[in-house]
Amino acid sequence: MQHQEVPRRAIQTSMVPVSTRVKSIGPKLIPFLKTFCIYFVLWLPTSEPSWFSALIKCLPVLCLAFFVLAHGYSTGQYPSYSRKVLTGLLFSALGDVFLTWGDQGFFIHGMLMFGISHILYSWAFGLRPLRLWLALILLALGAVYYTAVYSYLQGTMVYAMVGYVLVLGLMSWRGMARAGCSRYERSWSRGCTAAGAVVFVASDLILAIDRFCFALPHARAVVMSTYYTAQMLITLSVVERSDRDHLWKRN
Structure with missing residues (x-):
């Protein structure tokens, strides 16, 4: 029993203070913040x-x-979690390319790229804790949402939307479930994944309503600001996750 507790205590006492971590990761976020403003x-x-x-x-x-690459270089390691998030970001960027020409028939291609990205994020988040009750709630909400937009969909989009709602729900389930872990594993990185998942769902919901149902005021500004925020929150989760992996190996 004592052997199992030592790493856990080492992790708790060796974790870097939040203020120090912010100073460390802040410069690496500058390119993102600049391009966000641009x-x-x-x-x-x-x-x-x-x-x-x-x-x-x-x-x-x-x-x-x-940022993920730079953080991995600074720590000298690229854990599986970081690699999956990195790949998810690259698929998201490819999805953005397709959505740029969304009105020219490439919207569904963008949905496919983001669907793959959500699967990768879900894979990174893992299945513990399971929290099936949360999955059932999100499944019910997804069904309500799909029913509401169904009459506005046409052609292959009727079926594509089903798949996208499912993978988005999967990602949000796993991201939100991570925040409800035991007090020994609770951390700000898990909070980042939960917040990122929620903001991502809100962004996609606004996008779908504006595109398929009816125009919303300032929809593009809201969608893009929430989208970039969600991606940033999910990305930040690699910081503490890799720190923990490093500490576990040392102990």
């Missing part, structure tokens, strides 16, 4: 898609991918 300053019209507008849209997410 996107909203340029505010390129969606009616005129181009490779330049696709690049501007992708840059914040690509900078988050760079």
Whole structure:
């Protein structure tokens, strides 16, 4: 019993203070924050898609991918969790490229890329704690949402939306379930994944309503700001996760 408790205590006492961690990760987030601002300053019209507008849209997410790489380089390790989040970010960036030409018939391709991204995030988050009651609640909410937008969908989008709602629900379930762990494992990184999952769902919900149902005021600004925020929160979870993996190996 004592042998099992030693690593746990070592992790609790050796965790880096939040203020120190913020100072450490802050500079690595500067590229993301700059490109985030550039996107909203340029505010390129969606009616005129181009490779330049696709690049501007992708840059914040690509900078988050760079953040994961830079953090792994600074710690000297790339754990499985970080690799899955990194791959999810890259698929998200590819999804952004397709959505740039969404009105030209590539919207469903973007949905597929983001669906793969959600599966990768879910894989990274894991299945513990399971919390099936949360999955049932999210499944019910997803069914209500799909029923509400069903009459607005046409063609293959009727079936594509079913798949996307399921994988988005899976990601949100696993992200939110991680926040409800035992007091020994509770951490700000798990809170980041839960918050990121919730904000991601809100972003996609607003996007779907604005695109398929009826126009919402300032929809694009709300969708993109919440989308980038969600990706940032999920990305930040790699920091403490890799710290814990390192401490477990040392103990």
